[in-house]
Amino acid sequence: MSAEIICVGTELLLGDIVNTNVQFLAKELANLGIPHYYQTVVGDNPTRLKEVINIASNRASILLFTGGLGPTPDDLTTETIAQCFNCPLVEKAEIIEDIQRKFAARGRQMNENNRKQALIPEGATILPNPTGTAPGIIWEPAPNLTIMTFPGVPSEMKRMWAETAIAHLKSQGWGKEVIFSRMLRFRGIGESALATKVNRFFDLTNPTVAPYASLGEVRLRISTKTASESQANSIIEPIAQEIIKIAGADYFGKDDDTLSEVVGTLLREKQQTVAVAESCTGGGLGTMFTDIAGSSDYFWGGVIAYDNRVKMSLLGVGSEALKAHGAVSDIVAQQMALGVKQRLNTSWGISITGIAGPGGGTEIKPVGLVYIGIADPDGQVDSIECTFGDRDRPIIRYLSSCTALDQLRRKLI
Amino acid sequence: MSAEIICVGTELLLGDIVNTNVQFLAKELANLGIPHYYQTVVGDNPTRLKEVINIASNRASILLFTGGLGPTPDDLTTETIAQCFNCPLVEKAEIIEDIQRKFAARGRQMNENNRKQALIPEGATILPNPTGTAPGIIWEPAPNLTIMTFPGVPSEMKRMWAETAIAHLKSQGWGKEVIFSRMLRFRGIGESALATKVNRFFDLTNPTVAPYASLGEVRLRISTKTASESQANSIIEPIAQEIIKIAGADYFGKDDDTLSEVVGTLLREKQQTVAVAESCTGGGLGTMFTDIAGSSDYFWGGVIAYDNRVKMSLLGVGSEALKAHGAVSDIVAQQMALGVKQRLNTSWGISITGIAGPGGGTEIKPVGLVYIGIADPDGQVDSIECTFGDRDRPIIRYLSSCTALDQLRRKLI
Secondary structure, X not given: OOEEEEEEOHXXXXXXXXXXXXXXXXXXXXXXXXXXXXXXEEOOXXXXXXXXXXXXXXXXXXXXXXXXXXXXXXXXXXXXXXXXXXXXXXXXXXXXXHHHHHHHHOXXXXXXXXXXXXEEEOOOXXXXXXXXXXXXXXXXXXXXXXXXXXXXXXXXXXXXXXXXXXXXXXXXXXXXXXXXXXXXXXXXXXXXXHHHHOHHHHHOOOOEEEEEEEOOEEEEEXXXXXXXXXXXXXXXXXXXXXXXXXXXXXXXXXXXXXXXXHHHHHHHHXXXXXXXXXXXXXXXXXXXXXXXXXXXXXXXXXXXXXXXXXXXXXXXXXXXXXXXHOOOOXXXXXXXXXXXXXHHOOOEEEEEEEOOOOOOOOXXXXXXXXXXXEEOOOOOEEEEEEEOOOOOHHHHHHHHHHHHHHXXXXXXX | OOEEEEEEOHHHHOOOOOOHHHHHHHHHHHHOOOOEEEEEEEOOOHHHHHHHHHHHHHHOOEEEEEOOOOOOOOOOHHHHHHXXXXXXXXXXXXXXXXXXXXXXXXXXXXXXXXXXXXXXXXXXXXXXXXXXXXXXXXXXXXXXXXXXXXXXXXHHHHHHHHHHHHHHHHHOOOOOOEEEEEEEEEOOOOHHHHHHHOHHHHHOOOOEEEEEEEOOEEEEEEEEEEOOHHHHHHHHHHHHHHHHHHHHHHEEEEOOOOHHHHHHHHHHHHOOOEEEEEOOOOOHHHHHHHOOOOHHHOEEEEEEEOOHHHHHHHHOOOHHHXXXXXXXXXXXXXXXXXXXXXHHOOOEEEEEEEOOOOOOOOOOOOOOEEEEEEEOOOOOEEEEEEEOOOOOHHHHHHHHHHHHHHHHHHHHO
């Protein structure tokens, strides 16, 4: 017993839109504990759609369709499904009335094209669409096979899912056991290095532990399937604690925690404030701090010192340091951090200076070389050298800001 | 002859991430004129992946895989593909060396886990990954069947596609007649208002003209399918020029032009410089300016004045203005713009002060109220009031920075 999601739409094959529908449905299926092994996208082509339906109905027991329910001739999902099961279509008077009412409410008349949206397979029930003109269906064309169709418009699909589909699936017995998971998030350690440290947890079967890597961050997901959240917590929590202990300072948060949120919480707890001095990131670190609503409690501002004249005039960086060591150096990073802390009168000052590329690199100072300076509440200044390698400019800038936040986090814990 | 995209990753089935890779590849296939009828997502499960490969290799001649190339035990794409075609894996010394070099460049040691990333099917060639440790393969395991694999990390996949995959597909004869299109980009006008102005172009068949709307921006895509770019240009250019003339100052650029690029080009032409003073955007406007490599020619820096004390100390905003009008006001925006221009000694000063929400709004000054100030080279100061409405914080911040850039653009043209 598993579900399969089938998204119908040539616009998906042309890459005109991102398929957010499939992500939404995937998450919802996971929440209901419905296993789901395949997602298929196919264009508005009845022959190929039929092939997809035949394959899917042999390997899944719930087929969820999105797209192809509109009024235009290329919207063929409903009739193609019916054909696959040799079932005639019947016109539903209540759908026609509903469409007419919706048109009337917008001061318009129903178009003849819309009449086709009232045709559904004989024996199917209507999956009502409260906002749009395209209803879906709930249909069991064969034993152990449930078909549900949704329009491609995300807002309509989501509301139909929430208001009708979930209840139907629960009536089939789903949703009694649900997948709960916790994501543990790590910085400053690579995927394989972390995997080596926590290797033994990957063999667990309940909960399961699986690694994910994304830019500058590694995550471990701990999952279990249970009837209640408290039961899930009692299974997940001990494993989470063991892993967090092993990871030490590299663990920074869980689930939707962001670095700037975690750092913000630490600063608020200590009633400390911070200011930034940014060169190559040009405001990216300040943006991350202020992503968080309420960050004015601890983030006061900073200086974007892109040009060396600004480093000198607003941050007090010495012209000798710039001449002797260059703007991308430990000493300038330190002077920037201390300068912004002193001028803005905050507990902490953090600076970033580096070569984001693609130009500007030399053999001694290549693209990706970045210095991060931190001035602490006692006025002590520290800096680290990062080598992010010859990567794309936005990536180097993003990693620079993240690393600066992470350095501050490590000093705060 | 058609392509099929197969994305491997349990995180996609769980809905943890949006599948932007498939959209990118779909667009690229369309650009090369390669037909593409199916997209499949499957988890990190060798049995099911095999089934998917069997189905796909019977209906497509180019299979593009993303995901499952990492160093952990659940990354199984390469070995599963090899098994489908009964082909042994061989270890490539050059991959090991490349991985070791990348680890060394980041001051780390290669992990034993990474060794599996050097295993590729006998007879396959390496699809180099310039930035990450997971190379892909280009392989023809059977006549008329090309397999290419890419890691799931979007930035790595995209670079491998651009640097290697496209050339390989062109060498197979693809990309002779391709869809050429020009995207015209507009700011400060709504989709329906623009559509009304250029209505008559929507009936054209060659080129076709279609509207797209995104946050704060409207685009018109002019497309034609031809053998050469010059031929495409001769079809597209006259229509583009007509539309640009009709749109006037609301047209800001084409294709991948960004607002900050367009503004940067204008500043460079005039040999003028700019500095920013940001409150609610916290560095977002500076980040946009410095997204552009070489922006140091005209962007000198700025002040992130999140706290009012910073507005006063670093920008010279008067305490009377703050008391009488509040930080979110025309007069404070103007003082910030003039202050940063004078202190950084640039041609232009731009400021942003507003209420990004979700908290902090009042009846008189609701969430979404933003003032943008501009001080021009003559020292004249101007400001505008924007009401972005009760939208999400990141959206209000993004629209604020875009509008500030657009205001400067309108002053520069």
